[in-house]
Amino acid sequence: MLNDESDWVITEIPELRIVEDELWHAVRQRQGALxxxxxxxxxxxxxxxxxxxxxxxxxxxxxxxxxxxxxxxxxxxxxxxxxxxxxxxxxxxxxxxxxxxxxxxxxxxxxxxxxxxxxxxxxxxxxNRLRASATAGRAGVEKELAQVSRDHSKLVDAIVAGVPAEQVKDRMITLDARRTELQRQLDRIPAEDPVRYHxxxxxxxxxxxxxxxxxxxxxxxxxxxxxxxxxxxxxxxxxxxxxxxxxxxxxxxxxxxxxxxxxxxxxxxxxxxxxxxxxxxxxxxxxxxxxxxxxxxxxxxxxxxxxxxxxxxxxxxxxxxxxxxxxxxxxxxxxxxxxxxxxxxxxxx
Structure with a gap:
């Protein structure tokens, strides 16, 4: 009578394998295909x-x-x-x-x-024709994202230069939120796909x-x-x-x-x-x-x-x-x- 499965102790002993691991996985892959x-x-x-x-x-x-x-x-x-x-x-x-x-x-x-x-x-x-409508707005989103990133960097530079952080806090929060939203939009818009065939x-x-x-x-x-x-x-x-x-x-x-x-x-x-x-x-x-x-x-x-x-x-x-x-x-x-x-x-x- 076997012990309960939860009591089993299983240990791998690679040196006792009859076939090499690489061959085993190749065979299993082939079996999966069939x-x-x-x-x-x-x-x-x-x-x-x-x-x-x-x-x-x-x-x-x-x-x-x-x-x-x-x-x-x-x-x-x-x-x-x-x-x-x-x-x-x-x-x-x-x-x-x-x-x-x-x-x-x-x-x-x-x-x-x-x-x-x-x-x-x-x-x-x-x-290209089929993808044109999907990618049409990507350039505009990328342009706005670049501008938002530049504006955010300027505020950081201002704080470093001595401007009190409280004065630009609300603006930075707004820019951060907008940057996150624009990045989400970009993730949903397919990028230009180079031709794969020659x-x-x-x-x-x-x-x-x-x-x-x-x-x-x-x-x-x-x-x-x-x-x-x-x-x-x-x-x-x-x-x-x-x-x-x-x-x-x-x-x-x-x-x-x-x-x-x-x-x-x-x-x-x-x-x-x-x-x-x-x-x-x-x-x-x-x-x-x-x-x-x-x-x-x-x-x-x-x-x-x-x-x-x-x-x-x-x-x-x-x-x-x-x-x-x-x-x-x-x-x-x-x-x-x-x-x-x-x-x-x-x-x-």
Whole structure:
């Protein structure tokens, strides 16, 4: 029979640890990231994906998911399980081609320097517009606070010079109260926020994505690389071509994770950013929340990522080629950043 818990004597003996403390905390942190409660993510979405892009493929016809339909191919699940009345998309895409096309797009087409430059300019302009009203009164408050501080200092100098303190006491109390109030106002008004993103991050992004892709072939670092690569993808839309050709691949990047990777953040933070966005449901309403933006490779123009081996536009760098990049603000409202859209067409030339 055990003694009452209040009578227990617990003593730490670090030298008897089986695993090092640093490793223990790293494992606990990883377990916390994978825990099944209160994450906002369904249970089936927390299982380790069987394939690189499992759960990220979407049918462009019905919006349902793509799943494995043969040894090495994916197809629309709804069409096969519920019939043609639900979805007419019976085309398939090979695992090797899909992964090759998406990895090529991630490494060579997303985060193009010109696209990043246009994004930075448009994002900064929009953020400044949204913050203008909030920061409009800050300069006036700062100016008055500086004047009040100077007046207070003059009274202190007067007392030092011999003026009786009783003569300036009431004025000093008033100035102290006003200074406190002005400081409170300043604390409530956001300060000017410097731009956090720079076009040079495109180079960092490509270098790190290249390293991640190489890591997919490394047994030791494969799972970490796989998780990081998946975090860069919001979804992959697979749509039959109007002319009856092979499936068109529309890769939609997770802009928050892309920018985390491009700005040199640790891979754990890249993955955590993507998970946080997914758990929140993307409910943010302003450009100040960068998760609200979707970076799209492909889209509305004629050239696209093709799934057929006979595609004439297949590039030497990989099995696919991206025609256009566009930045879409707010997946719900589909408002386009016009500045970016004017900058992007030259990338397809």
């Amino acid at each position: 825990k099944s409660r209160d994450t906002g993510v369904p249970v089936w979405d927390r299982r380790r994906p069987k394939f690189l892009f499992s759960g990220l493929m979407v049918c462009g016809c019905c919006g349902g998911g793509f799943s494995k339909v043969s040894q090495d191919s994916f197809g629309c699940s709804a069409s096969r399980k519920k019939g043609l009345a639900i979805c007419s998309n019976r085309q398939v895409i090979s695992k090797a081609h899909l992964e090759g096309a998406v990895l090529t797009a991630l490494e060579h087409h997303l985060m193009d320097p010109d696209a990043v430059a246009a994004f930075c300019e448009a994002y900064t302009a929009e953020r 076009p040079s991050m495109a180079r960092t992004y490509r270098n790190r994505v290249g390293a991640l892709i190489r890591g997919l072939g490394d047994a030791e670092g494969m799972e970490a690389a796989k998780e990081a690569v998946r975090s860069l993808v919001d979804r992959i839309v697979l749509t039959p071509a109007p002319d009856g050709g092979p499936l068109t691949i529309d890769l939609q990047g997770a802009i928050a994770a892309l920018l985390c990777l491009a700005t040199g953040r640790p891979l754990s933070e890249v993955a955590r950013t993507a998970k946080a966005k997914k758990a929140s449901g993307g409910s943010h309403e302003t450009f100040d929340n960068i998760e609200e933006l979707v970076l799209v490779a492909g889209g509305r123009n004629s050239r696209s990522l093709r799934s057929g081996s006979n595609n004439a536009k297949t590039s030497a760098a990989g099995p696919a080629e991206v025609s256009q990049l566009s930045l879409v603000a707010g997946a719900r409202n589909q408002r386009y950043l016009r500045l970016v859209e004017r900058q992007i067409p030259k990338l397809a030339a």
